[in-house]
């Protein structure tokens with residue numbers, strides 16, 4: 511039936527509604543990342559930040575780097591196309607012998623320098639915000655080990671315990687768990703409080719990374735690295751070790767649970783009892799060897 515076929519304008523509106531559906535789908539995907547703190551299939555772009563540093567890094571990428579890169583790329587592409595069309599052998603058989611142009615050479619040196627200076631200002635501001643740790647409310651120490659993380663809470667802040675955080679194996683995943691990301695014991699931090707994060711390792715170099723917090727910091731044996739974050743939304747945020755550290759590098763995820771300060775106080779009291787057996791002595795390589803011996 512010809513009357514049932516969509517006419518031109520209908521087809522166009524169908525096409526535009528398909529486009530809008532795609533946009534909606536993409537923004538829904540992006541939206542789902544916002545709430546979940548972990549990536550899902552089909553998403554593009556960054557996981558939404560829940561700290562000021564992550565948001566600043568995303569702004570820097572989206573509104574400073576990306577536009578500049580786009581303009582430069584299109585400009586160079588345009589120049590290449592112009593040269594190929596205008597100065598190929600057929601359309602320009604007698605090539606000009608001019609080799610230098612002072613004005614042009616000064617311009618193509620000074621302009622990139624100016625662009626770099628423009629980028630440097632927000633870049634250094636972001637770097638300063640990342641590196642300078644503000645007065646902290648809570649301290650959390652993460653120690654990378656082959657292949658899990660140990661979280662320590664200092665005694666002078668109501669802690670005095672530490673615990674290991676292992677990835678949940680696939681066969682023990684419960685409803686709501688995320689494959690390769692969920693762990694048996696999550697690190698817990700309070701909402702809206704500045705957390706000083708101390709990061710080290712007990713065996714090889716690992717890297718502590720949580721995209722939603724905008725943090726990635728190397729965990730180096732014998733060295734204590736420091737960074738910070740202040741989470742602005744309750745939820746569980748995931749990351750992964752980001753330094754090739756051995757055969758189970760892919761299986762030592764990071765899960766940080768952000769809870770209200772009241773819930774945090776309650777968790778602290780409970781965790782203190784639960785993990786009381788663990789001593790807070792510095793991690794010794796001998797412990798790791800003993801662990802290996804135990805496995806043999």
Ligand SMILES: [Cu+2]
Nearest residue numbers: 716717751755
């Ligand atoms: Cu690792």
